[in-house]
Amino acid sequence: MAAVVKPPGEPTAKPGGLRAWLYKRLPIEEFLETQLTGYFAPKNFNVWYFFGFIAIVVLVIQLVTGIYLTMFYKPGEATSFDSVEFIMREVNSGWLIRYLHSTGASAFFIVVYLHMFRALLYGSYKAPRELLWVFGMLVYLALMAEAFMGYVLPWGNMSYWAAQVIVNVFGVIPGIGPGLVEWIRGDYGIADSTLNRFFALHVAAVPLGLLLLVVLHLVALRRTGSSNPDGIEIKEKLGADGKPLDGIPFHPYYTVKDTFGISVFLVLFAIVVFFVPTLNGLFLEHANFLPADPLSTPEPITPSWYFTPYYAMLRAIPNQRLGALVLVFGVMSYMFLPWLDRSPVKSMRYRGWLSKAFLTLFVISFLGLMYLGLQLPTRTAQIMARILTVPYLAYFWLMPFYTRWERCKPVPERVRFHAHG
Amino acid sequence: MVRSHLRGAAALGLALVLATGLLAPALGSAAEGESSGFGADWESWRADTSVTDLASLQRGARDFMAYCNGCHSLKYMRYSRLGQDLEIAPDLLQKYLVPTNAKAADYIHAPMPAADATAWFGKPPPDLSLMARARGTDYLYQFLTTFYQDPSRPTGTNNLRLNATAMPDVLSELEGVKGAVFKNVQIAGADGAQVTEKVFDHFEPLAPGRMTREQYEGFVRDIVNFLDYVSEPAQAHRRSLGVWVVLFLLVFTWLAWLLKNEYWKDVH
Numbered sequence: 001m002a003a004v005v006k007p008p009g010e011p012t013a014k015p016g017g018l019r020a021w022l023y024k025r026l027p028i029e030e031f032l033e034t035q036l037t038g039y040f041a042p043k044n045f046n047v048w049y050f051f052g053f054i055a056i057v058v059l060v061i062q063l064v065t066g067i068y069l070t071m072f073y074k075p076g077e078a079t080s081f082d083s084v085e086f087i088m089r090e091v092n093s094g095w096l097i098r099y100l101h102s103t104g105a106s107a108f109f110i111v112v113y114l115h116m117f118r119a120l121l122y123g124s125y126k127a128p129r130e131l132l133w134v135f136g137m138l139v140y141l142a143l144m145a146e147a148f149m150g151y152v153l154p155w156g157n158m159s160y161w162a163a164q165v166i167v168n169v170f171g172v173i174p175g176i177g178p179g180l181v182e183w184i185r186g187d188y189g190i191a192d193s194t195l196n197r198f199f200a201l202h203v204a205a206v207p208l209g210l211l212l213l214v215v216l217h218l219v220a221l222r223r224t225g226s227s228n229p230d231g232i233e234i235k236e237k238l239g240a241d242g243k244p245l246d247g248i249p250f251h252p253y254y255t256v257k258d259t260f261g262i263s264v265f266l267v268l269f270a271i272v273v274f275f276v277p278t279l280n281g282l283f284l285e286h287a288n289f290l291p292a293d294p295l296s297t298p299e300p301i302t303p304s305w306y307f308t309p310y311y312a313m314l315r316a317i318p319n320q321r322l323g324a325l326v327l328v329f330g331v332m333s334y335m336f337l338p339w340l341d342r343s344p345v346k347s348m349r350y351r352g353w354l355s356k357a358f359l360t361l362f363v364i365s366f367l368g369l370m371y372l373g374l375q376l377p378t379r380t381a382q383i384m385a386r387i388l389t390v391p392y393l394a395y396f397w398l399m400p401f402y403t404r405w406e407r408c409k410p411v412p413e414r415v416r417f418h419a420h421g
Numbered sequence: 422m423v424r425s426h427l428r429g430a431a432a433l434g435l436a437l438v439l440a441t442g443l444l445a446p447a448l449g450s451a452a453e454g455e456s457s458g459f460g461a462d463w464e465s466w467r468a469d470t471s472v473t474d475l476a477s478l479q480r481g482a483r484d485f486m487a488y489c490n491g492c493h494s495l496k497y498m499r500y501s502r503l504g505q506d507l508e509i510a511p512d513l514l515q516k517y518l519v520p521t522n523a524k525a526a527d528y529i530h531a532p533m534p535a536a537d538a539t540a541w542f543g544k545p546p547p548d549l550s551l552m553a554r555a556r557g558t559d560y561l562y563q564f565l566t567t568f569y570q571d572p573s574r575p576t577g578t579n580n581l582r583l584n585a586t587a588m589p590d591v592l593s594e595l596e597g598v599k600g601a602v603f604k605n606v607q608i609a610g611a612d613g614a615q616v617t618e619k620v621f622d623h624f625e626p627l628a629p630g631r632m633t634r635e636q637y638e639g640f641v642r643d644i645v646n647f648l649d650y651v652s653e654p655a656q657a658h659r660r661s662l663g664v665w666v667v668l669f670l671l672v673f674t675w676l677a678w679l680l681k682n683e684y685w686k687d688v689h
Contacts (some may be wrong), residue, residue, distance in 0.1 A: 043688055085497045095655040256681045263674035270670055274663020289555040419689045
């Protein structure tokens with residue numbers, strides 16, 4: 001990281017111009033040089049490294065469309081559902097803003113799950129990137145809170161019942177549970193007060209926390225630098241000029257590459273927004289086009305698809321308290337990965353077959369649980385979910401053992417890169 | 422649509438049989454089933470509608486106002502929006518669709534008071550603005566085509582799609598009255614024991630209506646199409662706009678790819 005910082009007052013802009021005036025008063029030049037043109041990233045990023053940048057773009061989409069929605073949305077038992085339909089029908093391009101926001105919520109999770117999988121695949125969470133990973137996981141938790149509360153706001157029947165089920169999970173905490181649930185809801189059931197506080201949290205409190213965590217995530221990334229598919233630290237192989245031999249300036253190389261990545265994402269995103277915005281009930285549930293009705297329970301009650309792996313775990317355990325414990329355990333396990341992984345190498349490319357097998361089983365169980373969480377809770381589904389919970393948790397908690405037992409391949413000195421074009 | 426296809430196929434098959442005289446017994450029963458009973462395949466009936474079919478939407482709007490709006494409202498839909506989207510001239514809209522006590526800019530409400538509706542039907546008839554999105558067009562099509570006579574119900578009718586529905590068979594004047602024939606089927610119960618269950622087999626026409634079967638199916642299809650449009654008035658615009666957005670993004674992606682390759686030539 002040997003970016004040469006020019007002393008202030010010696011700008012590249014011609015003296016007397018607006019740029020020179022500005023550069024004398026703000027560290028723009030230094031910022032661009034240290035963060036973009038002088039920030040070196042490994043040159044061997046593959047397709048898995050697009051998703052961090054895409055996640056930031058989706059965050060911006062959510063913030064901008066969300067602000068527009070708040071101009072027309074009216075929180076309240078009597079007004080929420082009607083105001084969403086008002087947006088869909090009478091606000092100019094309101095339907096587009098709403099679909100961008102609802103599709104954006106699901107897209108956010110798709111992108112974040114792929115981004116997380118990249119970290120599992122190439123050991124991005126390993127030292128020295130433990131805090132980077134922990135901040136990322138806190139972003140994920142904040143995102144879950146944000147998505148859950150946003151899902152309640154349209155006040156459709158699925159909003160109502162999913163809120164009912166998920167808030168009640170807190171009721172299993174011994175002693176304070178029932179009181180806590182009442183405190184969260186502000187009423188004896190999911191009601192007007194719940195809706196209004198969820199609105200406040202969804203549009204102000206959680207986004208502020210989310211933005212702070214994203215900044216911390218990026219600051220930590222800037223400190224350690226990105227990992228790469230070979231899991232080699234490029235900072236350890238510097239050239240005569242003090243720059244990493246396997247690194248290239250983030251700008252222009254990764255700004256143009258990410259522009260391409262984001263365009264591909266936007267094509268897929270636009271196809272959903274314009275042609276299948278409900279994705280057959282997966283992104284916008286059919287039952288949510290009926291207003292909240294405490295007297296009519298949808299069958300089955302399902303949270304949004306991005307929560308269903310954990311929801312399936314909750315339903316798989318007959319004891320509610322134990323089920324909630326497994327749910328929390330399932331979500332929080334990611335956090336401990338940097339300390340559970342004892343492998344001498346980072347990347348799956350150089351790990352033994354045990355790591356590969358456990359990661360494969362983990363992905364299968366995660367997707368399987370996601371599917372089961374969307375189905376009716378039949379006896380077969382319950383048993384299947386129980387079976388799948390085992391490899392899910394084993395991936396994390398047997399990691400200290402299988403990462404030490406397996407034989408790894410030797411890691412090359414320099415990153416593998418094939419120039420193309 | 423499915424049914425008329427089946428019928429067409431059966432007719433073609435029959436012609437082949439008459440020509441060859443080989444498979445007559447096998448197809449004879451199919452032809453016989455077609456002549457009186459029908460509906461064994463009702464769960465596969467599809468609405469098969471298109472919100473870009475303007476003529477169908479206009480007929481659907483007219484028929485909805487005539488047959489449904491007495492009880493069902495479309496509370497998120499204005500008469501004027503309907504007129505604009507379905508290209509109904511303002512004077513025609515005012516003359517045929519807007520009730521005398523309403524303005525074109527009003528939302529489409531049903532004249533029946535909710536308190537009376539509750540007294541008569543047990544609950545007020547639901548608003549249908551979003552029903553096509555909540556239940557799907559196939560559901561609505563099947564609901565409106567599977568009413569049958571059932572003296573055990575307070576309304577005298579029942580429905581295959583929504584058992585014990587509170588809605589009377591108000592369209593029987595058009596469709597005619599039909600009865601449902603059930604058969605007993607042995608199925609394995611929860612504990613493994615054999616349980617006898619009454620399963621729908623087919624419909625029997627009891628009294629003719631003013632429409633033929635084909636006419637009635639077309640009538641229902643138009644109403645379902647109209648309700649599909651009402652559930653999301655912007656949907657046709659959404660799709661046509663989407664084509665341009667995706668085309669633009671594809672060109673942009675191609676340019677971004679070329680730009681990326683140009684820069685990355687230097688990386689070895």
